[in-house]
Amino acid sequence: MADASxxxxxxxxxxxxxxxxxxxxxxxxxLGYFGILAxxxxxxxxxxxxxxxxxxxxxxxARMALLGGxxxxxxxxxxxxxxxxxxxxxxxxxxxxxxADRARKALEDLDDPNVDRELMRAALTRAExxxxxxxxxxx
Amino acid sequence: MALSLRAVRRKIRTVKNIQKITSAMKMVAAARxxxxxxxxxxxxxxxxxxxxxxxxxxxxxxxxxHPLLTPRPGRKNPCVVVISGDKxxxxxxxxxxxxxxxxxxxxxxxxxxQLITIGKKGTLYFRKRGYNVLQSFSQIxxxxxxxxxxxxADAMTGMYTSGKADEVHVAYTEFIxxxxxRPHVGKFLPIEPPGQTAKVEASSAGRPAADKExxxxxxxxxxxxxxxxxxxxxxxxKFLLESMASEQGARMTAMSNATDxxxxxxxxxxxxxNKARQATITKELLEVVNGAEALAAQG
Numbered sequence: 001m002a003d004a005s006x007x008x009x010x011x012x013x014x015x016x017x018x019x020x021x022x023x024x025x026x027x028x029x030x031l032g033y034f035g036i037l038a039x040x041x042x043x044x045x046x047x048x049x050x051x052x053x054x055x056x057x058x059x060x061x062a063r064m065a066l067l068g069g070x071x072x073x074x075x076x077x078x079x080x081x082x083x084x085x086x087x088x089x090x091x092x093x094x095x096x097x098x099x100a101d102r103a104r105k106a107l108e109d110l111d112d113p114n115v116d117r118e119l120m121r122a123a124l125t126r127a128e129x130x131x132x133x134x135x136x137x138x139x
Numbered sequence: 140m141a142l143s144l145r146a147v148r149r150k151i152r153t154v155k156n157i158q159k160i161t162s163a164m165k166m167v168a169a170a171r172x173x174x175x176x177x178x179x180x181x182x183x184x185x186x187x188x189x190x191x192x193x194x195x196x197x198x199x200x201x202x203x204x205h206p207l208l209t210p211r212p213g214r215k216n217p218c219v220v221v222i223s224g225d226k227x228x229x230x231x232x233x234x235x236x237x238x239x240x241x242x243x244x245x246x247x248x249x250x251x252x253q254l255i256t257i258g259k260k261g262t263l264y265f266r267k268r269g270y271n272v273l274q275s276f277s278q279i280x281x282x283x284x285x286x287x288x289x290x291x292a293d294a295m296t297g298m299y300t301s302g303k304a305d306e307v308h309v310a311y312t313e314f315i316x317x318x319x320x321r322p323h324v325g326k327f328l329p330i331e332p333p334g335q336t337a338k339v340e341a342s343s344a345g346r347p348a349a350d351k352e353x354x355x356x357x358x359x360x361x362x363x364x365x366x367x368x369x370x371x372x373x374x375x376x377k378f379l380l381e382s383m384a385s386e387q388g389a390r391m392t393a394m395s396n397a398t399d400x401x402x403x404x405x406x407x408x409x410x411x412x413n414k415a416r417q418a419t420i421t422k423e424l425l426e427v428v429n430g431a432e433a434l435a436a437q438g
Binding site: 011014015016029030031034042043044070072074079081083084 | 178189
């Protein structure tokens, strides 16, 4: 059984988010979600905004929200270089909700020239990803 | 006797108060230094892996041109980024970096050089002397989030990619130990990625010299495009953290010295006060004895 697992680490410029043994990982690739099992060929992939799910060696799921980054597999080790991210239990639900509402409201007003629509749309997807991850984790 | 007893005692009180402040500042600086060092440690895995990744992807991207990689020979329109502190009372920290940066800037062309200054001290210094300060940042502290670093990094790369500058240099202070910091000026953009040297060897051998065959998703060239800006950001983060650590280290040392000197001053002043007190007692005693003798001689 131990043979079917691999080591995974999730790091951001500011801290180590997660480190442990995993059986499988689902990652938000920029071109779509993909799954990784133990003994995968060496891989480097760019990640987009989304949910990273790790099935741990003990069968439990660890979920986290990622704000883009890179995924590397080599020699049965996986490392995620994330621009930022949070584990599901760390997500600040209120803050995400407030951010989502604010972005939605700003986007509703189609004529306001002061709204940076790109920025607001990005803020909205970020907040929605956080909410989705928290929801999946049963919060 | 130079000073009256009361004046000396007042001076002792003042110096004692100063000593309290300097020793408090020393402790604050020590705490901040620890905080910066924690951040350096926390960020190390990312920085290390980022460097490795650029090295691994680099050899597969022979011949691609990325704006951040392409030097612009001939055209010299430099930009210098100076990282100093917001506050003084940290020994020669600000002075050293500013002096080093100024020498470098003057060699490049003095007031025609475009500057980005980080930290109030550097900003004020170069503004006052008529240098061309385009942008300045301040209040970057030990608790500033990474997003602020991003803003600064983007301003720096923006200078280069927009064509306003053909070279970007960075002046920051390397942290060696708490007691020792070294001001450093170096070229930052266009970057020579860590994989560059390996790339040259690889292209002469005809094939990337990698023992591992990676699957790239998307293609290596595109990956590198996404990687480089993040690599740059991480470098800037490193510069800022090192400068912060150096500033706090310098402040700690300076305040520690100040506390020690205050102690010396206090002990000197105490001696002076004791001498003054003793002198008054001796004088009074002499007067009493003289008076008594005069009385005895009369009687």
